[in-house]
Amino acid sequence: MAKVLYEKDINNTVLEGKKIAIVGYGSQGHAHAQNLRDSGYEVVIGLRAGKSQAKAEEDGFTVYPVDEAVKQADVVMILLPDEAQAKVYEASIKPNLKEGSALAFAHGFNIHYSQVVPPANVDVFLVAPKGPGHLVRRTYEEGAGVPALYGVYQDVTGQAKDVALAYAQAIGAARAGVLETTFQEETETDLFGEQAVLCGGVTSLIKAGFETLTEAGYQPEVAYFECLHEMKLIVDLLYEGGLENMRYSISDTAQWGDFVSGPRVINEETKERMQEILKDVQTGAFAKGWILENQAGRPQFNAINRAENNHPIEQVGRELRDLMPFVKQPIQDKQKEVKE
Numbered sequence: 001m002a003k004v005l006y007e008k009d010i011n012n013t014v015l016e017g018k019k020i021a022i023v024g025y026g027s028q029g030h031a032h033a034q035n036l037r038d039s040g041y042e043v044v045i046g047l048r049a050g051k052s053q054a055k056a057e058e059d060g061f062t063v064y065p066v067d068e069a070v071k072q073a074d075v076v077m078i079l080l081p082d083e084a085q086a087k088v089y090e091a092s093i094k095p096n097l098k099e100g101s102a103l104a105f106a107h108g109f110n111i112h113y114s115q116v117v118p119p120a121n122v123d124v125f126l127v128a129p130k131g132p133g134h135l136v137r138r139t140y141e142e143g144a145g146v147p148a149l150y151g152v153y154q155d156v157t158g159q160a161k162d163v164a165l166a167y168a169q170a171i172g173a174a175r176a177g178v179l180e181t182t183f184q185e186e187t188e189t190d191l192f193g194e195q196a197v198l199c200g201g202v203t204s205l206i207k208a209g210f211e212t213l214t215e216a217g218y219q220p221e222v223a224y225f226e227c228l229h230e231m232k233l234i235v236d237l238l239y240e241g242g243l244e245n246m247r248y249s250i251s252d253t254a255q256w257g258d259f260v261s262g263p264r265v266i267n268e269e270t271k272e273r274m275q276e277i278l279k280d281v282q283t284g285a286f287a288k289g290w291i292l293e294n295q296a297g298r299p300q301f302n303a304i305n306r307a308e309n310n311h312p313i314e315q316v317g318r319e320l321r322d323l324m325p326f327v328k329q330p331i332q333d334k335q336k337e338v339k340e
């Protein structure tokens, strides 16, 4: 079994007295910066002039242009959108990295697909929280944390692993568990997971269920509750105790339906599609498509996004959620607050 590390296993003296530059102040950036500061570290923020800059200053941080922040730092954590990292790295990070400092990432994409090629005289590691930034902050404040993966790509000081672990501890991840990985494994599993299961898989499953019911003449409101709203209740049970716990809580009729119908929806053919998705991730085909899409100004991304936001399930969902004040404010709105 993989070795999971907790606070007691980590020696954080290697990070003491080091200045940490957080480049980017979005979902992950605001969480890492605030957790590191609350853990006693000196943090500066590297940003362009813009909305995040105002937000970071409001939160009490000193904000520098990216090159200035990098010059001062012993650890540079890049928390820009993956598709923006290569350009900012070439222009403002690479020329200013101190020898023997550490370059860090929360996702291995740019290193693994060679969009960022670090110099030979710095450590390179990743600490990838397995959850959104807003949870990384909220759970830290609650005395808990979001689990994270850590990995070392390049170790010139002999301390890269210890620095990565101390960093993971400082953002609260070691309270939940920290697991060793490589840039390759983190990148490929993260991309596969979000595409096939967590984001792509779940949204497609929900939409297909909703469409099947409404096309058969059932009320969209009923279909919404059935296929989307209840998903959270089921996922909470899965999160707390796995498949068995969820099945313990549902009726035996639901459990029998789960056994006989689940494999008719997600079957061997679906798995073959998943294997193709994984291949595209492993060969770099997915990465290439995403990099080119960005270079072209995101024509497909924007068109699909507009269409998705107008899907009937979204229209009925907005109306129903307005009537359910106990349903929490969407992260989307919170994100806007962070960015505004």
Ligand code: NDP
Pocket: 023, 024, 025, 026, 027, 028, 029, 046, 047, 048, 049, 050, 051, 052, 053, 066, 078, 079, 080, 081, 082, 084, 088, 106, 107, 128, 129, 130, 131, 132, 133, 339
């Ligand atoms: P966000 O999109 O939330 O944040 C982006 C930040 O970068 C903003 O502060 C933005 O500032 C700034 N920025 C964007 N472009 C530039 C630029 N050209 N120059 C300077 N600053 C810029 O990113 P995430 O937090 O989602 O992602 C950061 C990293 O964390 C990625 O590697 C991602 O894969 C990883 N990750 C993300 C997770 C998540 O839940 N979101 C989970 C685990 C890992 P401005 O306001 O000026 O646009």
Ligand code: MG
Pocket: 130, 131, 190, 193, 194
């Ligand atoms: Mg992920």
Ligand code: MG
Pocket: 107, 190, 191, 194
């Ligand atoms: Mg990801």
